[in-house]
Amino acid sequence: MTVVEIGPADAVSSPREPALQISGITVRPRQTPINRRTFLAGSVAATMGAAASWGRGRAAALDNKALIAITLDLEMSRHYPKRGMMEWDYEKGNLDADTKKYAVEAGRLVKERGGLIHYFCVGRVFEQPDVGWLKGLAAAGHRIGNHTYDHVNVKAKTPAEAQFRFARAPWLVRGKPVQQIIRENIETTTIAMNGRLGIAPDGFRTPGGFSDGLDDRPDLQKMLLDLGFKWVSSRYPAHLRGKEKEEPTPDVYASIIAAQARARPSVYPSGLIEVPMNPISDVTAFRTTFWKLDYFLKAIRMAVEQAIETGATFDFLAHPSCLLVEDPRFETIKLICDLVNKASNRAVLVGLDAFAERARARAGRELSRDPRANSAE
Numbered sequence: 001m002t003v004v005e006i007g008p009a010d011a012v013s014s015p016r017e018p019a020l021q022i023s024g025i026t027v028r029p030r031q032t033p034i035n036r037r038t039f040l041a042g043s044v045a046a047t048m049g050a051a052a053s054w055g056r057g058r059a060a061a062l063d064n065k066a067l068i069a070i071t072l073d074l075e076m077s078r079h080y081p082k083r084g085m086m087e088w089d090y091e092k093g094n095l096d097a098d099t100k101k102y103a104v105e106a107g108r109l110v111k112e113r114g115g116l117i118h119y120f121c122v123g124r125v126f127e128q129p130d131v132g133w134l135k136g137l138a139a140a141g142h143r144i145g146n147h148t149y150d151h152v153n154v155k156a157k158t159p160a161e162a163q164f165r166f167a168r169a170p171w172l173v174r175g176k177p178v179q180q181i182i183r184e185n186i187e188t189t190t191i192a193m194n195g196r197l198g199i200a201p202d203g204f205r206t207p208g209g210f211s212d213g214l215d216d217r218p219d220l221q222k223m224l225l226d227l228g229f230k231w232v233s234s235r236y237p238a239h240l241r242g243k244e245k246e247e248p249t250p251d252v253y254a255s256i257i258a259a260q261a262r263a264r265p266s267v268y269p270s271g272l273i274e275v276p277m278n279p280i281s282d283v284t285a286f287r288t289t290f291w292k293l294d295y296f297l298k299a300i301r302m303a304v305e306q307a308i309e310t311g312a313t314f315d316f317l318a319h320p321s322c323l324l325v326e327d328p329r330f331e332t333i334k335l336i337c338d339l340v341n342k343a344s345n346r347a348v349l350v351g352l353d354a355f356a357e358r359a360r361a362r363a364g365r366e367l368s369r370d371p372r373a374n375s376a377e
């Protein structure tokens, strides 16, 4: 029996988290409990860095399989639940009851099917009185990453560009350089997550995706490493979307499939690992292009099947605030679970930490063959 342990090597498995059986593999999911004294000493980043000393054996166990992840960004999306609803731009983290309910039910359904979900949480959620639902998700073995506090654009040149909230209420960030606003927005989320859930974030995802990832911003790569992150999910490759409200033509599907090759994990020269999002995302399909659910299911099926056939990766990107309107019966999430389970031992449903771990192991092997190599897969 293959046993795969995912998570920091020195984390202690919680008895509340039973091992998951996925496609014949036993997967033990873990998150790092934060030692409160260490936290109070102010060395959150140091703790995260020390805890993230990943073992090599686990990466090897995943080496010959397609890695599939279901990731849900926990934020409110403009135009949901109704077109014209724009106020969420100013309070992305003020999740409503239906969004939280969808996120929790998705976690239950995926766990029931032997997998886990990687959530990315906007820090302002932690201002809400009840975060028991998030504690429950973490205790069930799901992953929770950092998605900034206010959903800021990390490549913004001005405070107003960073977030609508700062354009409307500039006094919140008065006098601060934009780099400082962005850094604090990420750091504050980590502190809030530590304080309210007692865990460190499992990875960082940039609000919005960039077709060039962080290739053009070594300073941001360094900042994330400084803040204790080993990997970032920032790249979303460009692809055709077709015409609004029309059924996608074959060249649209072909373009989405072709884009998967530009959404493979890699290692930046700084050492930060990139774990891209794989097209097509729910907001691109439904909000931007007015797709019907059947079009979306077809595109996701094709992309996941391609990943399974080639032993590659697929990082499904969606938002409960959007899916609860567009896919109220969880058809997409169930489809992904079914495709992975049907693939038996050729695919496994994991968190993005496993993508990063494998990318790092592969890059290490490449490096030992060719000192100039820095790509992982």
Ligand SMILES: [Zn+2]
Pocket: 073, 075, 147, 151, 206, 207, 208
């Ligand atoms: Zn987002």
